[in-house]
Structures are given as C-alpha cells and as structure tokens.
Amino acid sequence: MIIDPKNAPTADCYKLMVGSIVPRPIALVSTTSPNGVRNLAPFSYFTAVASKPATLCFCPGRRGPGGERKDTLENIEATREFVVNVVTVDIAEQMNETATSFPPEIDEFEAAGLTPVPSDIVSPARVGESPINMECSVLDIINIGDPRDGGGALVLGEIVRFHVADALYKDGRIDIDALNPLGRLAGADYTTLGKKISIRVKPYP
Numbered sequence: 001m002i003i004d005p006k007n008a009p010t011a012d013c014y015k016l017m018v019g020s021i022v023p024r025p026i027a028l029v030s031t032t033s034p035n036g037v038r039n040l041a042p043f044s045y046f047t048a049v050a051s052k053p054a055t056l057c058f059c060p061g062r063r064g065p066g067g068e069r070k071d072t073l074e075n076i077e078a079t080r081e082f083v084v085n086v087v088t089v090d091i092a093e094q095m096n097e098t099a100t101s102f103p104p105e106i107d108e109f110e111a112a113g114l115t116p117v118p119s120d121i122v123s124p125a126r127v128g129e130s131p132i133n134m135e136c137s138v139l140d141i142i143n144i145g146d147p148r149d150g151g152g153a154l155v156l157g158e159i160v161r162f163h164v165a166d167a168l169y170k171d172g173r174i175d176i177d178a179l180n181p182l183g184r185l186a187g188a189d190y191t192t193l194g195k196k197i198s199i200r201v202k203p204y205p
Contacts, residue, residue: 010150015186018044023183023191026087027058028095030116030124031075033104038116038125040098040108041072042087044184045152054159055139056084061152062145063101071104073141073153080138081122082157085130087182089192094129095182121160131165131179 005013018024027046031039045059060073076082087095097112109116115128119135126133136157145151168175176193183191 013150018184018186022185024185026095026182026184027056028085028087028091028098028127028130029058029072030083030085030109030127031072031081032079032124033071033075034078037105038107038109039071039075039104040112040114040127041070042095042099043072046084049156053139054162055156056134056136056159057154057156058084059144059152059154062147062149067146067148067151073155074104076138076155077141079123081124082136082138082155083119083122083124083126084134084136084157085127086132086134086179088131089180089182091127091129092182092190119161120163126163131168132174133163134159135161135163 003012003016005016008016024044025046027043029041029043033039041060043058043060045061047057049055049057060070062069072082091114094112094114098108098114100111102108102111109125109127116125117128117133119126119133122135122137126135137160139156139158140154141156142154143151144154164174168178180192185191
C-alpha cells in the first residue's frame, strides 16, 4: 500500500504516524501561565536532541478544525520555560487525567492529584511523583504547518537542571528497570519495557 500524505485526511495521517512510530516516550510537561496558574499536559511527540547543550524537544499539536492551541504552548511562549517530567507506570492514571481539556484557569496538578514541587531555576513546578524531572529554558519554537487542525509547534528546550531519584542513578547511568517508564502506542494503548535485547556496536575494522 502506498499513501500520499498530501492527499490523505489529517486523521488518517495521524493514525499512520502514531501506529508506526512506536513506542514513544511521554513528556509530562509542566508550565505556569502568566497569571500563575499551574498546567500539566502529556506529549508523546517527544525526544532528545543534543547533549551539549543538553537539549530536548516536544511537539504540541493543534486541535480541532479551528486549530486550537494548547495551554502548554501559550504558557511557554509567554514565560520561555517549562519542566519535562518522565512518566512511569506508577503515575499512568494521573498522567491520563492531565490529558483532559481543562479550562485554562484549572490547576491540573490538583485535578490529577499530583504533587507540585518547586524547581531550582525555572518557575513551573516539578511533579513530585515523577522520578526524573528536567527543568528547561526555551531555545526556539518552530511553528509547523498552517494554523489549522494537524499543524503544530516544535519546542526546543535546553535542560538547565536534572532531578533524578537517588535509587535510579547508578555508576553515572539511569537504572532503566527501576525507572519502569511508560511508552505510548496508539489509541488507548500504552506499553512497558517488556523484553529487552542488547546489541553491541561492532568496532570499526
């Protein structure tokens, strides 16, 4: 089957992407509005970008035929800072609660039953129940597509502080089994680590 994305409905392209690009890590992004309201939202269009400076990215999409922008993006554009909280199996249900389209005046920490913890450098709070938090300062925001349903923004953030639970940090590495991260698939489906395989990089001859 060959599909031309330029001629396919937006919903079909979305389903193809989220069903093919799997599993995806989940960034539970905390921001603060200019009025001081705390916001939390999960994003699975999320990955690392560079190591020096330590940089990550995530992509908030637009919703509905009118291309409604998410509160997360509005807050980041206004304040230029955010926190990425790593989602584990233990907080899967609370993370899912934050995916609800709450009005901007709702504190989503309270709505989801998660604990706000002060950050060291940025204003948005960290999620206390997440074992890894990354405080970020915006490097760039790149708008992609037209301002309608299906478009989005690429948010590039420099990590200015890592917070890692002591039990996870061993010999300079994260104990991935102890972390027990949650991965995003498609629809209502998520995944855990499951079976791991190791493939060593062969030395160049």
